[in-house]
Amino acid sequence: MKQLLTLHKIPLLLFLASCAFYWAFAFDLDRTDLIKLFGLYGALFFLSWKLLQLEKDNFKLLFGAAIVFRLIFLFAMPNLSQDFYRFIWDGKLMLQGINPYLVTPDEFITNPPIEGAKTLYNSMGELSAGNPTNYPPLNQLFFALAALLGGNSIIGAVVSLRLFIIAADVGIYYFGRNLLKKLNLPENRIFWYLLNPFIIIELTGNLHFEGVMVLFLLASLYFLQMKKWVLSSILFACSVSVKLIPLLFLPLLFRYLKLKKALAFYGLTSFFVLLFFLPFLSEAFFTNYTASVGLWFQKFEFNASIYYLIRWIGFRLQGYNIIHLAGPVLGIIVFLFVILLSFHRRNKSLPGLLTSMLFSISVYLFLATTVHPWYLVTPLLISIFTGYRFVPVWSLLIVLSYSAYAHPAFEENLWLVALEYLVVFGFMGYEVFKRTKNPIFQAPNSRKI
Known part of the structure; x- marks a missing residue:
């Protein structure tokens, strides 16, 4: 002893x-x-x-x-x-x-x-x-x-x-x-x-509860790799029914599963998501839920990066906050990026798929109007399967966003926000452009820790 x-x-x-x-x-x-x-x-x-x-x-x-x-x-x-x-x-x-x-x-x-x-x-x-x-x-x-x-x-x-x-x-x-x-x-x-x-x-x-959501997502990916796509789709539906964010990854599965299985996967996932929502459905539900989700694109602002630059430009050009315009447009850009990424041939393998998932969720967060610290849970877990380390670095710096709580009016320190993202973008740029030959889709496979 x-x-x-x-x-x-x-x-x-x-x-x-x-x-x-x-x-x-x-x-x-x-x-x-x-x-x-x-x-x-x-x-x-x-x-x-x-x-x-x-x-x-x-x-x-x-x-x-x-x-x-x-x-x-x-x-x-x-x-x-x-x-x-x-x-x-x-x-x-x-x-x-x-x-x-x-x-x-x-x-x-x-x-x-x-x-x-x-x-x-x-x-x-x-x-x-x-x-x-x-x-x-x-x-x-x-x-x-x-x-x-x-x-x-x-x-x-x-x-x-x-x-x-x-x-x-x-x-x-x-x-x-x-x-x-x-x-x-x-x-x-x-x-x-x-x-x-x-x-x-x-x-x-x-x-x-992002941890519960990523558990179902990870289990879904595990069984997907085991070629048990039916069980995978049910678990994916469970993940979506905890938090909606995994919906972002659905288009990326197209090349991995191929057309017939992908359509079946989407159909089965949709069925179980609908089944979870079924007890709550009503006309008022649709009105309230869509309004609540829409707030994240048209009203809420916190710890954003690219959006804050756009907002600053909007104030200079228009004289008011253009979030009601910029939020939806940035959402459309994310959607188009994911759709474009879904056609890449590297998605045929799970390592390539995971790397595409990492960059999809990262672009979503970089363009979001609101990035609370716990939003990093999903990209952090995915990153351990790719070898990219800019998200662990981000998880260290994200604590700077809590500086807003020190102000009675809950005002952000934009210098600290700028520091957070300058380091994250710098580290990600180093990894993407200096450490890999085909950066966005290559998944490092080193046996080192």
Whole structure:
């Protein structure tokens, strides 16, 4: 035992230091304290990198550390996001047999039909309270289960949500490691995801369900590689029914599956997505849901890159914010880019398909009007199967976007936004144009970590 401790002395110290920093993040951090926020975040990145570097072949130790880091947050209230209050609100509505897509919290608060409504309403924020829910039906099912298991306790619901997300990360470890093995890539790359402090903080800490969504997406890709496309399509539908973003990848499957199977895949996926939505469908549902989704293209702005440049030009030329014009146009550009990418011959192989997926979601985020930190979960997971590292670098820098919380009026520091994207674009440009001969579609296949 003594010899074992001596052999792993430094990794043990790194593990204990990480535990202390995660505890401070979970229980002793105010999001307005930027120095502490940035300091803890940066330190955790360094500690995780060193731990992975020193113990890259010790899967039991690394996986155990990943689970312990997540369990530290188990009874903590999220301190960087208030979205979970809306999750619980929607879940409680579901338990009362009320369709959460038909009413906003603002409309219900005068005569709330759920226990603890005032606390949830006052805590979720004006933006969430004033708009219809945009969370797809399978996500709503998790919210309802958490509300049921949590009873009248908010922390009980939080613990339930957190356990769902931790369980999803366990599934990602299983499918991710096996898919890496089948692609002849280093299996320890799965820890680029599992030990990334960004993933631990944004998913387990802040309760965002992108982790559950990418679990279904990853499982779909795994069974797609196993040529079990029927099961793959069902899992893909589950992913879409947690978050809509995987819809972006559907056109890319055309060359991989070929025409007949691709059409069958699309049809089966559409059927199961419709099946999930079926209990909620009504005329009011379509009105509210399309309006809610449309807000992301025509109203909301946060941590954008190219859009902010366009907005600046719009103010100079027109004298007002042109988001209502620029948002939809940028969405169309993303759609056309993905369609063009879907015809590339490299999509016939899974490594090429994964690389196309990475650049599709990256272009989507680069052109988006709103890029919350947790939006990086999808490209980060996909990136470990391609070898491109600009997304892990982005996951370190994305914490700069939280500088907005330090301002009473929630104003962004555009210098920090510019720094974030200059580094990301610079690093991506280096990888694309300097490190590969056919950059956008070549998937590095190095056996190194």
